[in-house]
Amino acid sequence: MDSLTVPGNLDSLQAIRDFVLAAAEEAGIDERSAYKLSLAVDEIATNIIIYGYGGSATPGDVVVQADTEDRRLQIVLEDTSPPFDPFSRGEPSGLDAPLEERAIGGLGVYLAKRSVDEFRYEYVDGRNRNIFVVNRSTT
Amino acid sequence: MEVSQRTEGEVEVIAISGEIDGSTAPAAQSQILSVAKSDAKILIDMSQVHYMSSAGLRMLLVVYRTVSGQGGKVVLTGLSQDLEDTMSLTGFLDFFDHFESVDAGLAAFN
Numbered sequence: 220m221d222s223l224t225v226p227g228n229l230d231s232l233q234a235i236r237d238f239v240l241a242a243a244e245e246a247g248i249d250e251r252s253a254y255k256l257s258l259a260v261d262e263i264a265t266n267i268i269i270y271g272y273g274g275s276a277t278p279g280d281v282v283v284q285a286d287t288e289d290r291r292l293q294i295v296l297e298d299t300s301p302p303f304d305p306f307s308r309g310e311p312s313g314l315d316a317p318l319e320e321r322a323i324g325g326l327g328v329y330l331a332k333r334s335v336d337e338f339r340y341e342y343v344d345g346r347n348r349n350i351f352v353v354n355r356s357t358t
Numbered sequence: 359m360e361v362s363q364r365t366e367g368e369v370e371v372i373a374i375s376g377e378i379d380g381s382t383a384p385a386a387q388s389q390i391l392s393v394a395k396s397d398a399k400i401l402i403d404m405s406q407v408h409y410m411s412s413a414g415l416r417m418l419l420v421v422y423r424t425v426s427g428q429g430g431k432v433v434l435t436g437l438s439q440d441l442e443d444t445m446s447l448t449g450f451l452d453f454f455d456h457f458e459s460v461d462a463g464l465a466a467f468n
Contacts (some may be wrong), residue, residue, distance in 0.1 A: 229381035236379075254402050254409075254440045265380040314449040318422050326412040326448050328409070333447060 227278035242285035246292040255334035262327035271300025297348040376404035378414035387417040398430035402425040405436025
């Protein structure tokens with residue numbers, strides 16, 4: 220299992236995506252699915268950094284773990300910011316509304332949920348754990 | 359991420375290259391809005407943008423509202439399949455005029 224630990228600031232987003240893309244390539248995930256996985260992880264990492272650690276002069280770390288199994292690649296994002304369950308908020312409304320009437324926000328979690336085969340959240344031992352799973356091609 | 363700007367006739371052509379995420383979107387937004395005078399015709403060429411998160415969607419939303427509110431128009435060009443997927447999933451694609459090439463985008467202002 221590979222892992223990456225970066226400080227919880229926005230400058231770390233690129234390194235997190237690069238790590239996820241490298242893990243996806245190693246697992247033989249196709250490019251389109253790999254892009255979507257990196258998008259899902261990036262969206263949640265952005266929320267952790269802006270809302271979880273936001274306002275803290277000394278933000279904690281974000282830890283990214285990649286675990287390749289027979290049939291799937293699992294990415295886990297861990298942070299020590301206050302507990303936040305991305306499933307606690309409802310779906311954004313008005314996705315078909317004209318841009319003039321759009322609320323700004325909520326799109327990141329929405330995209331994350333739809334960009335991987337499985338997305339779940341748990342709070343364990345004082346850490347938020349956001350878990351992303353992409354199935355590997357069996358051919 | 360880099361933003362460059364040139365003028366083609368009455369159209370401000372803004373080319374973004376690199377990745378638009380939570381750390382780069384604010385700079386892109388302020389650079390684009392700096393040329394958004396009233397009645398502005400703005401073409402944003404995204405053919406060299408290889409990644410865009412919802413931070414980029416928010417940036418486009420703010421640009422669209424600001425420019426439209428001043429009687430201007432925004433056109434996008436060169437969206438990759440990945441960017442189109444993201445914009446389609448969130449309902450953004452239908453509300454932006456978008457074209458494959460800069461030339462086609464420029465023609466849309468005439």
